[in-house]
Amino acid sequence: MTRLNTNYGYVPDEDYGFIPEEFVPEDVAEFDAMTDKYDPTGQPAIVSWDSFEYFVKERSAEMDKIRAAGWIVLWWVIAKTCGIPLWSSNQGQLGSCAGWSAANGHMITVLYQKMLGAFRFVLINPLAMWVRTKNWSMSGGQSMSKVLMGGNQLGNYPVQNVGMYSTKLTRETINKIESATDEARLHQFGACRLPGKGKSLAEKIALCLRAGLVVSIGNSVRVSGCKVDHNGMRVAVLGGSWMHATLFDGYVRVNGVDYFHWTNSHGDRYKGSDKFGSPESGCWMTLEQLIVFCNGRYSDAFCIYRAEAPADLERMDFTPATVNGFTEPVA
Numbered sequence: 001m002t003r004l005n006t007n008y009g010y011v012p013d014e015d016y017g018f019i020p021e022e023f024v025p026e027d028v029a030e031f032d033a034m035t036d037k038y039d040p041t042g043q044p045a046i047v048s049w050d051s052f053e054y055f056v057k058e059r060s061a062e063m064d065k066i067r068a069a070g071w072i073v074l075w076w077v078i079a080k081t082c083g084i085p086l087w088s089s090n091q092g093q094l095g096s097c098a099g100w101s102a103a104n105g106h107m108i109t110v111l112y113q114k115m116l117g118a119f120r121f122v123l124i125n126p127l128a129m130w131v132r133t134k135n136w137s138m139s140g141g142q143s144m145s146k147v148l149m150g151g152n153q154l155g156n157y158p159v160q161n162v163g164m165y166s167t168k169l170t171r172e173t174i175n176k177i178e179s180a181t182d183e184a185r186l187h188q189f190g191a192c193r194l195p196g197k198g199k200s201l202a203e204k205i206a207l208c209l210r211a212g213l214v215v216s217i218g219n220s221v222r223v224s225g226c227k228v229d230h231n232g233m234r235v236a237v238l239g240g241s242w243m244h245a246t247l248f249d250g251y252v253r254v255n256g257v258d259y260f261h262w263t264n265s266h267g268d269r270y271k272g273s274d275k276f277g278s279p280e281s282g283c284w285m286t287l288e289q290l291i292v293f294c295n296g297r298y299s300d301a302f303c304i305y306r307a308e309a310p311a312d313l314e315r316m317d318f319t320p321a322t323v324n325g326f327t328e329p330v331a
Contacts, residue, residue: 027145031193034149044190044306046152049204052192052305059211067253073212074250074261075111076279082114084121089281090267091126094167095140097245098147099130100265101216102304106156106189108249109307112212120308124187126265127165128157128177138169144218144245144300148191151304155184189307198295205294206287208303209251209260215303218245220296223262226270226283231255234272234283236262238292248290252276259284262293 034046067073079086087107091100103126110121133150134142159165161180163173194204194215205215223246224239231254250261254275261284264270268280278284285293294301 027143027149028193031145031149034152035193044152044188046149046190047192047305049192049195052303055305056207056211056213056303059213060207063210063212072252072276073112073115074252074276074278075108076277078111078115082111082121084111086279087123088267089263089265089279091165091265092167094127094138096126096130096167097265098142098144098216098218099126101144101218101245101247102126102129102147102151103156104247104263104265105214105216105249105304106151106187106307108214108247109189109304112214113307116212122187123159124156125159125162125165127169127173128162128180129154129184131169132177136169136174141243144216144302145193147245148193148216148302148304151189152191153188154181156187156189157184158187187308189304192303192305194301194303197299199291201294201299201301202287202290204303205248205290205301206251206258206260209248213303213305215248215301216245217248217294217302218243218298218300219293220298221293223264223283223293226272228272228274231257231259232273232275233259234270234274234278235259236283236285236289236293238289241296247282249282250278258287260287260290 031046035048036045036051063073076086089100089104091097103124107121107124114121129150130142130147131138132154133146134140157177157180161183162176166173194201194208196204205217208215220241220243221238222240222242222244223236225237226234227237229235233254246265247263248260249263252259252261261278261282263279263282265281270280270283293299
């Protein structure tokens, strides 16, 4: 079965994302109302860009020093070194892309924190928190604001408690999700909505990625494929439109060109050689491409700055030197 996309012809059903075409004003207002209100119980805060920017600049400078010393700082390299199998990023025939963006963002954030001193990693089921924010509905989409609030307030649900991702919601699964609410709260995350559009938004995303943070985004500019460029990087080809939620989750510089890694939730469909061994569920964008990607009809972007809760000072006191145990220097 196919659907008509007037900007790109007929495309498979699996290409849809099902997030709303525009901001959902009430969701945005609710998210913003939580901004900079710290919870003494340890729930990670939702923060404003004005209060967050200084931290991101400091962290990006620290991470740049690590990269300049020759170390590759990429989440799939960390996972491989720690013996953590990569999960399949494939939502299948279900409009759960916002859930996947949040779940992938949570897990990848933990991997970067693990490199810097965090103590554990668990696999998250992208269905559970997403479907709870929709009052158990499996149809249609969900705003990124609502899903990010869910990850902050409800937390994320480990596979060990609720089972693996499925496109079907059974009574058994609902019961498992309902009984795992206390465990989910141990996997909350803090987030910051990134204001702006086009170049302004792209520069904020680039800074977050340099800092070893991840960004969930709902937008209308479509990645129609990929190609290998002159630097041997598998880069995105932009063309057409979609309603979709995806993730930015990595940064490297090759021959003076900045590349930003992007992850989709429709499986390993981005083939081609890649000098950093990135998963085929995504590809890279240059800054110029990132600006185009952020300049569509809408772009709703959030940085996940911290994953897991409650607050733990040892996990917040990162130790960058531990990166030396995770990968070989770049020649």
